[in-house]
Amino acid sequence: MADAPLVAGIELGGTKCNCILARGPDSIEDEVRIPTTAPAETLAAIEQVLAGWSGFASIGIASFGPISIDRDAGDYGSITATPKPGWSRTDIVRRIERRFGVPVGFHTDVVGAALAEAKWGAAKGLADIAYVTVGTGIGVGLIAGGKPVDGLTHAELGHIRPVRIDGDDWIGNCPFHGGCVEGLCAGPAIAARTGTRAEHLPADHPAWDLVAHGLGQLLHTLVLTGIPRRIVMGGGVMVGTSHLFPRVRAAMIDSLAGYVPLPEVGLSRYVVPPALGNNAGPLGAILLGAQALERG
């Protein structure tokens, strides 16, 4: 761990930002939490925290999205079109780079969580994994060979359209797609469908079968990308509903129907809860910073 670089990590969240100065989970030197308000105010507060730290070799930022991760694009390093008031087209990376003059890594919060879980958490030792968060939205982070899977943009696989269980014709609540996986299985969708918040919905409520089926379709698709050696599922809907894990896994296996007959996919440890809890975000930011340093 002493060999790992000292990195300033920023988890930029919708309601709060976690700033952390660390080399890894066992060598955290400082941690500061800042509320997410208007961009100018929030970013100034983050910069003030970082200015009080010294010795970090790089900075990593794991952000809510959508963000521009295309290094050749004019808007690289910014938040693009978000419903969050004031944050659309907010430059993050170039501002931070100018201020601190060290390499800056930048990716989604879910890719950060994937990196952290693959390095220190529930997928330790695996270089190819998917991290799925099921909360107010559904996000997917993909890493392959220990690096984010990047191309035109970041994954948004929570918005695929799943086939439905016969007789389930609820239209869903995604403003774009209605019944995409997020529009059927995220926390607000469960609340809209049942009138009850997910954390208060009893395990034997029939809506859980529909949620497990939709999430099973998402996992079917993730397996068919060929990438994940393990799928880590976190977020408010998964955490505290441990009955959901075996049901989602069974729905995935049922849907794959024997296709991709690799032993890994059949194991119960193929679909697991995160191990790092609230630390996945900030530790993911540390890894994004470390990767930026390697890139130079």
Next chain:
Amino acid sequence: MADAPLVAGIELGGTKCNCILARGPDSIEDEVRIPTTAPAETLAAIEQVLAGWSGFASIGIASFGPISIDRDAGDYGSITATPKPGWSRTDIVRRIERRFGVPVGFHTDVVGAALAEAKWGAAKGLADIAYVTVGTGIGVGLIAGGKPVDGLTHAELGHIRPVRIDGDDWIGNCPFHGGCVEGLCAGPAIAARTGTRAEHLPADHPAWDLVAHGLGQLLHTLVLTGIPRRIVMGGGVMVGTSHLFPRVRAAMIDSLAGYVPLPEVGLSRYVVPPALGNNAGPLGAILLGAQALERG
């Protein structure tokens, strides 16, 4: 081109194998076609062709699948479970490596085609693309940063389950999934559904709307992986049915419904036919060989 290494490429297909000695499309030194029969006979014939060549620095193999591309797996470099008689669990790479003692690159035919189209064809200059073949099956090759997107295995996204147009309840003909994209939109599915082979089906036949819708769902999913800057669609069903391209693209745009509002995705050149024709396979093998040489 003179700087590119001389590579022996093998496109291992279901009915024939193309062996090619080349540095690229403008410097093909030899090309030999061999029928695909039993594994021992076919591989011996390939080895005989390669033994007659000299000066190649590496070998690339673009193969029909499914194949094991996991370098840490015991069965790396082999064809795994194929319905093709005699070919299941056939080692390819280790046998060729032992015989010729040069680095061997190995991937699917569709990843080979993606590499070739990105280097010399319809996606020239783009490092992040998807190649989709719609023929007797539906295969997807994904490359990011100019390299295959690898993890546990190769992509098999032709087997995702698409939502259906209201009233379309044909069960599909995939032996695993019934109505997955392959089971609804591949050549044999079109023939089973309509009683007419795809190449004889008139452009105004209503089945084409159902096929375009299913392929549009596949492209919706590919966009949401975040990877492709362009999608190249080849294979017997796409080639010769040029009316299908605008319909598939429209179905994709309709399904995405304004999500991922990147200009690239809205352009007609986002979904294009291949430019290399039958040469994509052998030239993809050349690139797999060149990448194996870089890896050492």
